[in-house]
Each structure stands twice: as C-alpha cells, then as structure tokens.
Amino acid sequence: MSNEDLHRSDSERATARSLPALPGHLAERVRRLNARDFGKTGDYVLYWMQTACRGHENPALDVALHLATHLDRPVIVAASLCSDGAYSSDRHHTFWLQGIVDAFTELHRRGIATVLHVAQLGHNVSAIEDLARGASVVVSEDMPVSPWRGRSQSLADETAVALWVVDTACIVPMRLTQRAFDRAYLYRDATRALRMQRLTRTWPEVSPVHEPKSLFNLPFVPVDWQHLDLAATVAGCAIDHGIGPVAHTRGGSSAGYARWSDFRDNRLRQYARRRINALDQDGVSRMSPYLHLGQVSPFRIAREAAKQGSDGSRKFLDELLIWRELSYAWCFHQPDHDTANALPAWARQTLADHAKDVDRSSIRGRR
Numbered sequence: 001m002s003n004e005d006l007h008r009s010d011s012e013r014a015t016a017r018s019l020p021a022l023p024g025h026l027a028e029r030v031r032r033l034n035a036r037d038f039g040k041t042g043d044y045v046l047y048w049m050q051t052a053c054r055g056h057e058n059p060a061l062d063v064a065l066h067l068a069t070h071l072d073r074p075v076i077v078a079a080s081l082c083s084d085g086a087y088s089s090d091r092h093h094t095f096w097l098q099g100i101v102d103a104f105t106e107l108h109r110r111g112i113a114t115v116l117h118v119a120q121l122g123h124n125v126s127a128i129e130d131l132a133r134g135a136s137v138v139v140s141e142d143m144p145v146s147p148w149r150g151r152s153q154s155l156a157d158e159t160a161v162a163l164w165v166v167d168t169a170c171i172v173p174m175r176l177t178q179r180a181f182d183r184a185y186l187y188r189d190a191t192r193a194l195r196m197q198r199l200t201r202t203w204p205e206v207s208p209v210h211e212p213k214s215l216f217n218l219p220f221v222p223v224d225w226q227h228l229d230l231a232a233t234v235a236g237c238a239i240d241h242g243i244g245p246v247a248h249t250r251g252g253s254s255a256g257y258a259r260w261s262d263f264r265d266n267r268l269r270q271y272a273r274r275r276i277n278a279l280d281q282d283g284v285s286r287m288s289p290y291l292h293l294g295q296v297s298p299f300r301i302a303r304e305a306a307k308q309g310s311d312g313s314r315k316f317l318d319e320l321l322i323w324r325e326l327s328y329a330w331c332f333h334q335p336d337h338d339t340a341n342a343l344p345a346w347a348r349q350t351l352a353d354h355a356k357d358v359d360r361s362s363i364r365g366r367r
C-alpha cells in the first residue's frame with residue numbers, strides 16, 4: 001500500500017468516526033482534507049461551490065445542511081470565479097455564470113444564503129479564504145483533477161477550520177472503488193453491485209432549518225447575481241476575450257435539463273446506433289458541459305435513462321456510468337494522473353527508448 005493510500009485510509013477512518021449524524025448515502029461520499037476540528041469557532045457552515053453548480057440533488061450541499069443543523073448554524077453557499085485558469089475565456093465565464101445564476105436562484109427559493117465573487121480586474125482577492133476564516137467548517141466537492149484538487153487541498157492546508165470534500169459526480173462514490181482500474185470490463189464487474197444499489201434511487205433532499213444569514217463586512221464586494229449584467233461582468237475579467245460565448249449552449253440547470261429531456265424523449269432510443277457516426281450531431285446527448293460543471297444531476301440523468309430500458313439507454317448508461325466514472329475513479333486513486341508517471345511501464349520505456357530520436361518535423365522542414 002502506498003503512502004497516499006495509507007494517508008487516505010487514516011483520513012477516511014477519521015471521517016467515519018466523526019460522521020454519526022450523516023445518513024449513509026451522504027457519509028459514503030465524504031472525505032476530510034485536513035484534521036482540524038469542526039464547529040469550535042465560526043458563525044456559519046460554508047459550502048464552497050465549485051463543480052456541482054446546482055441547487056438540487058447535490059450531496060455537498062446536503063452535507064453542509066446536515067452539519068449546519070447539527071451545529072445550529074446557517075449555511076452560506078459561496079462561488080468564486082477566478083480568471084487565472086488555463087482556459088479562462090468569455091465562453092467559459094459566460095457558461096459558468098449562467099450556471100451559477102440558475103443554481104443561486106434555486107438556493108434562494110429554498111431559503112439558503114449565497115455569495116458570488118468574481119475576480120475582476122484589480123479585485124483578485126482571496127474571497128473563499130476570507131469567508132473560510134469565519135466558518136465553523138468548509139464543505140466542497142471532491143473533484144480529483146486539477147485545478148480543483150489543488151485548490152481544495154491548498155485551502156485545507158491553509159485554513160484553521162475543517163474542510164470536507166464530497167463526491168457529487170459519480171453514482172458509485174469514488175472512494176468506494178478499491179483501486180485505479182485501467183480496463184472498463186474490470187471496473188464494470190467490480191462495481192456492478194454498488195451501481196445497481198444506487199442507480200434507481202430517488203435523491204432525498206434536505207431542508208435548511210435556519211433563516212439565510214445576512215453578511216456584513218465582507219472583504220470583497222459580492223456580485224449582485226439577481227441583477228447581473230453578465231456581458232459587462234465578463235468583459236471586466238482579465239481573460240481571453242477572443243473566444244466568445246456559444247449562443248446555442250446556454251449554461252445552467254434549466255438549459256441542461258431542457259437539452260436532456262429533448263434527447264431522452266426523442267433520441268436516446270437510437271443512441272447505440274447513432275453515436276458512432278461522428279457527423280451526426282444529434283446522435284449524442286451533448287450533455288458533457290452540463291455534467292462537467294455539475295449543472296445537472298448525474299443521479300437524475302442516470303435514473304431517467306435507466307427507466308427507459310431501451311438498447312439506446314443501456315449503451316448510454318455504459319458510457320455515463322462505466323467510461324465516465326472509471327475515469328473519475330482512476331484520477332481519484334492516481335494523484336499523478338496528469339504526468340507521465342501514470343503511464344504503464346511499457347509506454348514509459350518506449351518513450352525513454354526514443355527520447356533522443358530526431359525530431360521528424362525538423363527533417364520535413366529541411367526538405
């Protein structure tokens with residue numbers, strides 16, 4: 001067992017000891033990223049929304065609500081849009097902000113307080129770190145790839161309060177998979193029982209017990225998301241303005257479910273046959289961006305696809321639950337997944353053997 005695995009096991013044992021109040025379908029999704037106590041100080045439970053941008057069927061939100069009830073404090077949901085990402089552009093920022101407006105509208109209706117920070121020119125403050133200082137515990141999503149993995153771990157290392165991350169993306173929680181599978185059929189077989197137990201379950205929502213908290217003296221000016229001038233906000237960010245928004249792919253839960261319903265009712269049955277034609281734009285669901293930012297619930301998508309019971313839906317579920325979740329679980333167990341170390345030994349050997357090969361492009365260039 002590697003040091004990483006040992007660390008993870010210790011952390012998980014600690015998690016299990018400290019989660020008596022959480023129902024099983026949430027407890028199985030939680031990891032503690034640091035060993036700080038929760039609830040000793042602070043005025044609220046902070047849910048840092050990063051990759052599950054929705055106000056429903058959201059395990060991280062539900063964990064935050066349970067902890068808030070346990071600690072007798074309100075929940076604040078905060079989202080912060082950074083402009084230092086490798087792919088920060090008008091397209092990304094617009095889609096993300098449209099998603100946050102949808103999610104916050106839903107949370108507002110449920111009586112949950114929200115704070116939006118956008119790192120605009122000259123205002124690149126560390127909003128989440130500042131909010132974490134006043135929190136009793138911070139909850140976020142367990143996203144095993146960069147930049148989220150690093151961002152969450154940095155906050156966990158720097159903050160004085162407990163930080164828990166929750167798997168919001170996979171039907172079979174990543175931490176229940178035993179190892180990094182590199183063959184789909186092995187993953188499919190090893191996780192079959194876990195998947196079958198969870199596939200058709202409805203998701204029980206949790207109600208907040210506290211009034212939304214009013215926030216005074218914030219260290220930054222929060223964005224008024226209810227009256228957001230989206231184009232002006234995006235124009236004020238130091239990002240790539242050469243990549244514009246895509247008019248036919250609006251961000252947010254509403255647009256995501258509209259696209260899903262249309263696909264589910266009209267094309268899911270033909271998915272197995274049509275998906276292999278790369279020129280057939282409507283042969284696939286085009287749900288990827290909504291799933292990526294958690295603007296739709298993968299639990300609902302999987303549940304509704306399973307209900308149809310067609311050849312198409314079975315093929316769709318194989319992509320959604322095997323290929324997609326295999327990749328999540330792989331990254332979860334393989335922290336260096338984005339380096340050459342993650343390659344099999346034979347591939348690394350081949351690369352090493354040919355490291356000194358002449359650059360073919362330079363040969364072509366000399367002709």
Ligand SMILES: Cc1cc2nc3c(=O)[nH]c(=O)nc-3n(C[C@H](O)[C@H](O)[C@H](O)COP(=O)(O)OP(=O)(O)OC[C@H]3O[C@@H](n4cnc5c(N)ncnc54)[C@H](O)[C@@H]3O)c2cc1C
Pocket residue numbers: 275284285286287288289291319320323324325327
């Ligand atoms: C040769 C090849 C390589 C691919 N490599 C990847 C890859 O590295 N990463 C990746 O995410 N997708 C990969 N895909 C799958 C697919 O092309 C992309 O996920 C696609 O952009 C998603 O479009 P969609 O939402 O319409 O997918 P749909 O076909 O409608 O599938 C629904 C969802 O299932 C998931 N999914 C579907 N197929 C795959 C898959 N093969 N692997 C992982 N998740 C899947 C995605 O979340 C997708 O949104 C690959 C497909 C092919 C043919």
